[in-house]
Amino acid sequence: MDDFEFDAKHIWHPYSSLPATTKMFEVISTDGCNITLKNNQKLVDGMASWWSAIHGYNHPVLQQALHQQIDQFSHVMFGGLCHRPATDLARRLIEITPENLEKVFFSDSGSVAVEVAIKMALQYQVARGKSDKNKILSLEGAYHGDTLGAMSVCDPHKSMHRLFSGVLAQNIFTPRPSCEYGEAWDDSSLKALEEIIKQHHPKIAAFIIEPVVQGAGGMYFYHPNYLIRAQEICQQHDVLLIFDEIATGFGRTGKLFALEQADVSPDILCLGKALTGGMLSLAATITTEKVAKVISDAPPYAFMHGPTFMANPLACRAAIASIDLLLEGGWQSKVENIEKYLHEYLAPCKTLALVKQVRVLGAIGVVELQTEVVLAKIQVEFVKRGVWIRPFRNLIYIMPAYIMSKAEIKKLSKAIYEVIAETL
Numbered sequence: 001m002d003d004f005e006f007d008a009k010h011i012w013h014p015y016s017s018l019p020a021t022t023k024m025f026e027v028i029s030t031d032g033c034n035i036t037l038k039n040n041q042k043l044v045d046g047m048a049s050w051w052s053a054i055h056g057y058n059h060p061v062l063q064q065a066l067h068q069q070i071d072q073f074s075h076v077m078f079g080g081l082c083h084r085p086a087t088d089l090a091r092r093l094i095e096i097t098p099e100n101l102e103k104v105f106f107s108d109s110g111s112v113a114v115e116v117a118i119k120m121a122l123q124y125q126v127a128r129g130k131s132d133k134n135k136i137l138s139l140e141g142a143y144h145g146d147t148l149g150a151m152s153v154c155d156p157h158k159s160m161h162r163l164f165s166g167v168l169a170q171n172i173f174t175p176r177p178s179c180e181y182g183e184a185w186d187d188s189s190l191k192a193l194e195e196i197i198k199q200h201h202p203k204i205a206a207f208i209i210e211p212v213v214q215g216a217g218g219m220y221f222y223h224p225n226y227l228i229r230a231q232e233i234c235q236q237h238d239v240l241l242i243f244d245e246i247a248t249g250f251g252r253t254g255k256l257f258a259l260e261q262a263d264v265s266p267d268i269l270c271l272g273k274a275l276t277g278g279m280l281s282l283a284a285t286i287t288t289e290k291v292a293k294v295i296s297d298a299p300p301y302a303f304m305h306g307p308t309f310m311a312n313p314l315a316c317r318a319a320i321a322s323i324d325l326l327l328e329g330g331w332q333s334k335v336e337n338i339e340k341y342l343h344e345y346l347a348p349c350k351t352l353a354l355v356k357q358v359r360v361l362g363a364i365g366v367v368e369l370q371t372e373v374v375l376a377k378i379q380v381e382f383v384k385r386g387v388w389i390r391p392f393r394n395l396i397y398i399m400p401a402y403i404m405s406k407a408e409i410k411k412l413s414k415a416i417y418e419v420i421a422e423t424l
C-alpha cells in the first residue's frame, strides 16, 4: 500500500470521510509562500495554512527560536511550574492587547480557547450568585470552533448544529449585523441585538462575537460600529462580551487586532491561529482583573481548567518570535499593499456572471459565488494552475502570508478568475 492509499484508508482529514473520497496532495516541503508537492510541483499558497503562517513558511527567525528552545526544554507540566517562554509571551500579549486585558490562560487550540472563554463567563456568573445567567448569546453566521461548547455558539442552521441538536447546549442566537463593512452606518443594524438582550438578559452570561470578520461561517465583513453599541448594550444588561479574534488577530484585517477598528475592548479575548506564526498549535484566552477576581474569590477558588500541554514552551517561544517579527517588520504597510493588490487583481472576477460579490479587507480576499462549488473538482483545477486555494460552500477566499509578493497575489487572483470562468 503506498502512502496515498494508506492515508485514504486510515487517516481522518478535516471534515472528511473514511475511506477518503477526495484526492490528497502529498507535501514534501514548504518555503516562503510555496508548498512543494511530491511530484516537485510548487504551489503558491493562498491560505497561509488557515490564517496561521503570516510570515510565510520556514522563516529562519522562527526556526531558530524553536531550535534554541528545544536545546533547553521542550515541555514541562504547567501545574506548579512556571517558565520564561510563558512569562515572556504573556507580557507581550498583555502589552499589545487592550489595557484592561491582563490575565492570560494558555491552551492548545482555538476551539479550546473558546471553551475556556465560555467556561470563564459561566463560572464568573455562578461565582456572583447569578447561576441563571447560563446561556451564551451568539450570531447567525458565526464560527467559533469544533468542540461541543464552541459548536453550541456556531451558526445554528448552517454549521454542524442541526446534527447534534439533542446534545449541544441550547444557546441564544440573533442575526448577524446587517450593515456591511464599508457601507454607511445604519443604526437599525442593532435592533435585533438590542431586543434579544433586553428580553433575555437574565439568562445570558455572555455575548460571543468575531469582531468585524465572520470567518469560516461565511467570510462576512460588517461595520465596526456594531461592536461599539454591542458593548454598551452588554454593559447595561450585565452581559460579558467575548471577542473571538482567533482568525482576525495579528494584523489580518489591517489592524493588529480587529477590535481596534472600533476601539472596543471586550471582557474576554480569544487568540489562536497566527499566534505562533503557523509553527505550532497554541491559543490564549485573556481576561480582565475583574473577571479573574470574581472567579478566584468564590468556591472552588480556582478556574477549573488545565490542559496537559498548557503553555507548551516550544509553542510559546515560536509565538514570542512571531510577535516580535511582526512588530519589527513593518506589517502594516505589507498588509496595506496586499489589500491594494487584492482589490486590483480580484476586480475582474466581478464581471463574471457566477460571481455574487467580491470583497477585500486587509489581507483577506473573498469571491462569493452564486452557487456552491464541488470542492474535490475545484481543488484539482487550482492545483493544475499552480496555486493552493481551498474554498468552502460558495466562497473562494484567500488570506496570504504578509510577505507575499505582488506577482504571487496576481497569480492567485488570475487562477481564481480562470477557474470560475473556465471550469464552473
Ligand SMILES: *Cc1c(COP(=O)(O)O)cnc(C)c1O
Residues within 6 Å of the ligand: 109, 110, 111, 112, 114, 143, 144, 145, 146, 210, 215, 216, 244, 245, 246, 247, 272, 273
Ligand atoms: C479557526 C477558528 C476557531 C477554532 O480554532 P482551532 O484552532 O481550529 O480549534 C475558532 N474561532 C475562529 C474565529 C476561528 O477562525
